[in-house]
Amino acid sequence: MLELVTISTLNGVLYGMLLFLMASGLTLIFSMMGVLNFAHASFYMLGAFFGFQISQFVGFWPAFFIAPVLVGGIGALVERYGLRRVHKHGPVAELLFTFGLAFVIVEIVQMIWGKGPADYRVPPSLNFSAFTAFSTNYPAYKMFELLTAIAIFAVLLMLLTRTRIGLIIQASLTHPHMVAMLGHNVPRIFMLVFGVGTGLAAVAGVIAGPALVTQSNMAGSLGPILFVVVVVGGLGSLFGAFLASLLIGLVQTFAVSVNLSIADVLQPLGVAAPSGGALFDIWNVTVAQIAPIIPYLLLVLILIFRPTGLMGTREQ
């Protein structure tokens, strides 16, 4: 029992931090610009493929720094020449723009790298097991993943709340005219924020690429769960996204290890199971079986009972 709890906690925290790594850029862009970026997962995928391609030439470590800068640059250009023009027409137009952008990026990636998975591997310098708990190995690469996520969280939090740039960025969102009056270039600040946000997505991509599968559908399979993280955490709250990532990671991991079904709970209480039909199936579904959809259930519950999310400040 202790073994299962320890290992599930470790796995849950690791998975949660991977989620946070991916959601941090999304929540940054949303909280600072008010843009819900549907193409975020696509930038994450771009990061993975850039990381793969660059590491073919110069190795993993240079790629780890170059790929996010490149993707961030592309993000900044998208903001400058796309999003800024669309911005005039309101949030719906922005939403549709990023939605369309996601498809464009997927098509381009398929044209260049094809539809099959790329052979993107963990760098040899991190390819060993960091420690062993109850005869289960924990690879160094996962520790690297964890540390990067925590570092990004700390740096972002400091940057936004403790520095001048952070103050100006926050002010630009609520009082853009006043900030412009004070002599700051507000559009450029937004461009910077969008660039950094997409760059963060790329960092997640470079790191997750070797750990998961680098292929053109990786954006589609991760996109939905990122929105769950951001909404459960509270739209635009960095700390909320951090908590929500951990929560979802842990809940999902623990759920997998629970083999209980409704039948197991009710049988001892003397309730007979239905003999057939759809109800019979529901009766015997175990918690483990539905584990991957529990985050979405959480999303629905949060929206009903606490629409602002765990740490959200956007009260209407």
Add this chain to the structure above:
Amino acid sequence: MISRFTTAFCALAAFVVVALPAAAEDSVKIAYVDPLSGGGASIGEVGLKTFQYLADSVNANGGVVGHKLEIVAYDNKLNAQETLLQVQKAIDSGVRFITQGNGSAFAAAIEDFVTKYNERNPGKEVLFFNYAAVDPVLTNDKCSYWHFRWDANSDIKMAALTNYMKTRSNVKKVYLINQDYSFGQSVRKGAREMLGAKRPDVEIVGDEVHPLLKVTDFSPYIAKIKASGADSVITGNWGQDFALLLKAAADAGLQVDWYTYYAGGTGGPTAIKQANLADRVYQISEGLPNEPYAPAQEFEKAFRAKTGVSLFYPRAVNEIGMFVKAAKEANSVDPVKVAAKLDGMKFTVDNGGEGFMRTDDHQFFQPMYIANLGPLDKNQPFEEEGTGWGWKVTGKIDAQDTLLPTSCKMNRPS
């Protein structure tokens, strides 16, 4: 002189004008209905490449009784409704042969559609060639005269796998992990029944299903397998569900034997190499490149040179080969006549050995191979996905020994 020249020229021109469209219309088309976008695209793409390669080689050898063979791709987006729309579209554009393989649920939809269509449109019959959908029900309760399956169904594969496991004394505790849909369910059911009958001493220590292509982190599942003390795992997982499962196992240092259906699929060998599971991942299939049979090895070499991937569907080679043979015997590409010839046909399969299309249920029976992936021996020329590892055959089952009874009551055209 001039007039003779003009006449000749006109005749030639008329011939060109008439003959070209006629040749194009005269081609026989097979509609390839499989995912070409979204989550299944990487798999659908490999199948399409395979069929296009096969069509090219058929055309280089004179085509199908004089007709050019053409593969027309339709994207079903792994969606049942879209599948039927695409099949309808194909039929509307004059296609009389459909081939599909990814996803038994979609195969069932096509089988049902084609059967009804043929009932209502006598004289315009359409055939369904299934190259990879393995739910047993397609050739049992739901069987149809118009459906032909070239892949061994999941029960046949499980029977072969369990026959092999029966002889392995180190198999004591088995864990089942499968995708939660019709195929995954049939794997777990088959494994439970057959292992129970053949090796009652073997304990099934876990029986897990997870959502199809939705899981990113398999480490909690691996933790469960580890906690159960299993020494072997049976899985029907394919695509990223297989690759991610193996990667998570490698990360955690889980050392068990894996008995699989689709370890050789795209990304599978790469994951096995990364996991460093030499000779511990088994796959059951109808053909393997390193099986020493010269014609198959030559085919494999040419196929890899042209497409850049290894042949994952020897069954597609059998399908097209038998289609051409049936058309030749019938001297026609009329679907009804082709079907009559395919019914019960005997055929020398891609990897050598004899197979036959059983009349009772239109299930093809062929020699099956169990192989594991590991570092290559001297006489093994083919590696997989640039890993330096290749498939080693550890067991062969003749077609006669793969026969299973069927519950099919086929409605034959009178």
